[in-house]
Amino acid sequence: MKEIILAKYGEIILKGGNRPKFENILMNNIRNSLKNVAEVKARLAQATIYVEVFDEDKMDIVVERLSKIFGIVSITRAVVCEKDIEDIKAKAKEYLKKDFKDGVKFKVEAKRSDKQFPLNSPQICMEVGGYLDDEYPNIVVDVHNPEVTVKVEVRDFGAYVYADENKVQGQGGMPIGTGSKATLLLSGGIDSPVAGHMISKRGVEIDAVNFFSFPYTSERAKEKVIELASIIAQYTSKINLYIVPFTEIQLQIAEKCPEEHLTLVMRRFMMRIAERLARKHKSLALVTGESVGQVASQTLAALDVTNSAVDMPVLQPLIGMDKIEIVDRAHEIGTFETSILPYEDCCTVFTPKHPTTNPKRANIEKSENRLDVETLIEAALAGVEKIEVYPK
Numbered sequence: 001m002k003e004i005i006l007a008k009y010g011e012i013i014l015k016g017g018n019r020p021k022f023e024n025i026l027m028n029n030i031r032n033s034l035k036n037v038a039e040v041k042a043r044l045a046q047a048t049i050y051v052e053v054f055d056e057d058k059m060d061i062v063v064e065r066l067s068k069i070f071g072i073v074s075i076t077r078a079v080v081c082e083k084d085i086e087d088i089k090a091k092a093k094e095y096l097k098k099d100f101k102d103g104v105k106f107k108v109e110a111k112r113s114d115k116q117f118p119l120n121s122p123q124i125c126m127e128v129g130g131y132l133d134d135e136y137p138n139i140v141v142d143v144h145n146p147e148v149t150v151k152v153e154v155r156d157f158g159a160y161v162y163a164d165e166n167k168v169q170g171q172g173g174m175p176i177g178t179g180s181k182a183t184l185l186l187s188g189g190i191d192s193p194v195a196g197h198m199i200s201k202r203g204v205e206i207d208a209v210n211f212f213s214f215p216y217t218s219e220r221a222k223e224k225v226i227e228l229a230s231i232i233a234q235y236t237s238k239i240n241l242y243i244v245p246f247t248e249i250q251l252q253i254a255e256k257c258p259e260e261h262l263t264l265v266m267r268r269f270m271m272r273i274a275e276r277l278a279r280k281h282k283s284l285a286l287v288t289g290e291s292v293g294q295v296a297s298q299t300l301a302a303l304d305v306t307n308s309a310v311d312m313p314v315l316q317p318l319i320g321m322d323k324i325e326i327v328d329r330a331h332e333i334g335t336f337e338t339s340i341l342p343y344e345d346c347c348t349v350f351t352p353k354h355p356t357t358n359p360k361r362a363n364i365e366k367s368e369n370r371l372d373v374e375t376l377i378e379a380a381l382a383g384v385e386k387i388e389v390y391p392k
Contacts, residue, residue: 001095002080003059004160005051006153007066010073011174013047026071026175032237033065045155046113063168068235070201072170078153078162085119088152089131092161096132096150099163105142106132109164110152117154124152171201176236179203182315183278184287185270186210186241188224188343191289191318193232193335194326198317199287200236207281208232208239208389209274211246221343230392231335238390242277245383246270249376257367260356263297264364268309269373273380275310285313291321296355305359 007030012022023044030049034040038058042051049072053062059077066075079095081088100106110124119127128150133141149164184196186208196206210225226241233239246269253265274286290298297306307314318326330336 001091003053003056003077004080005053005059005063005066006076006078006160006162007049007051007072007170008074008076009047009049009071010172012071022071022175022178025177026069029069029071029175029177029237030066033069034062037065038062043157045157048153050158067168067170069175070171070173070203070235071175073172074167074170076151076162076164076167078151078160081159081161083114083117083154083159085124085127088124088154088159088161089128092128092150092152093132093135095161096148096163099148099165100132100136100139102138103140104147105140105145106148106150107141107143107146108132108150108152110154112154114154114156124154128152171235173201174203176200176203176205179205181205181207181281181283182285182287183274183281183283184208185274185289186225186229187289188221188228188339188341189289190330190336190339191291191294191326193228193289193339194329194333195287195289195317196232197235197329197333197335199315200232204287206232206236206239206287207278207283208241209244209270209277210241211244211270211273213247213250214245216247216250217344220341224338224341224343226387226389227338227392228335229387229389231333231338233389234391235333238388240281241387241389243385243387244273244277244380246380249380252371252376256370259352260354261359261364261367262352263355264302264305264359265367265371267297267306268364268368269377271306271309271314272373273377275312276377276381277384278312283312285315286310287315287317289318290316291318291323291326294323296357299357301358301360302356305361305364308361 015022030042039054040051042049053059063075066072079091081091108125108129110121112121151162151164153160179202182204184206186192200206208229212222229239229241249269253262257265
């Protein structure tokens with residue numbers, strides 16, 4: 001029996017007159033994601049993408065790839081039927097036999113968009129449901145609490161049958177490329193990769209910036225960040241990762257600024273450098289992984305001081321989440337195990353023992369005035385390394 005993949009999208013439906021633009025971007029993202037995986041043919045009709053896979057051995061990997069494309073809410077493998085009720089019944093019986101265990105409760109739901117088909121949706125349900133009930137005497141019809149929901153779709157160009165319970169959850173959100181571009185400050189920790197995933201879910205393309213303090217942070221720490229970017233890229237396609245040499249800035253801060261101000265002065269440098277890179281590469285906002293009150297540098301007062309260093313918008317998708325929620329999301333997207341590898345990043349190397357939690361902007365700026373801010377920023381920018389990171 002020939003199978004096909006049905007990928008459903010959701011929020012795009014609400015886009016009114018702009019909907020074709022969003023659909024075209026989603027279709028391009030699907031083709032780009034699958035072009036090196038399998039030979040496929042994809043078509044779109046009535047909020048569903050129909051993906052034919054010419055090598056049946058590649059069905060699983062295609063489903064897995066589709067499950068990581070923003071804009072798709074569910075993916076289902078279905079059997080292709082003739083637009084004939086007898087063929088639909090026979091295919092349903094054979095295709096779903098593994099789902100019909102003894103005593104299982106089921107119902108049939110039908111959608112008929114081809115109005116030339118001789119049976120309407122309720123009649124399709126009656127025909128298919130009655131046939132399955134006769135062929136499998138040990139299963140039970142239960143339209144209120146079914147364990148298996150048999151779906152029958154009769155479209156203009158074909159008919160399809162599948163069990164709704166076998167669908168795979170998609171990412172949802174909006175297709176990458178519909179929400180402009182932003183630059184993610186990517187550390188080696190748990191939070192920032194999750195922030196990158198969450199902002200990408202709104203259709204935002206992302207670049208990433210990492211601050212590297214060799215020899216205080218090792219090459220393994222750098223490799224860890226590249227690995228994290230490659231995991232995020234599974235959802236976003238290629239990410240341009242900019243590695244910024246940060247050692248001299250941190251040494252100057254440690255030498256000339258009060259210890260309790262080290263983290264905030266450092267973060268203001270990071271924001272300024274990230275903003276310069278963002279503007280150079282056409283990003284419209286910065287993205288960071290702060291959550292209010294999680295650490296001393298993430299109190300509202302501290303966030304005000306940090307964000308005041310730049311003029312462009314700062315997006316903080318995790319701002320109202322607690323650590324458990326963030327960790328759960330990191331597990332879901334596959335970044336957690338990499339994030340907890342024991343390689344320090346530059347934020348943890350020069351951490352003060354007693355950082356200020358209620359900083360005053362004027363005091364932090366006074367500390368910054370002890371440094372040649374512009375010269376340090378220009379030197380760091382001159383040493384930036386660009387790495388094109390592709391999906392893992």
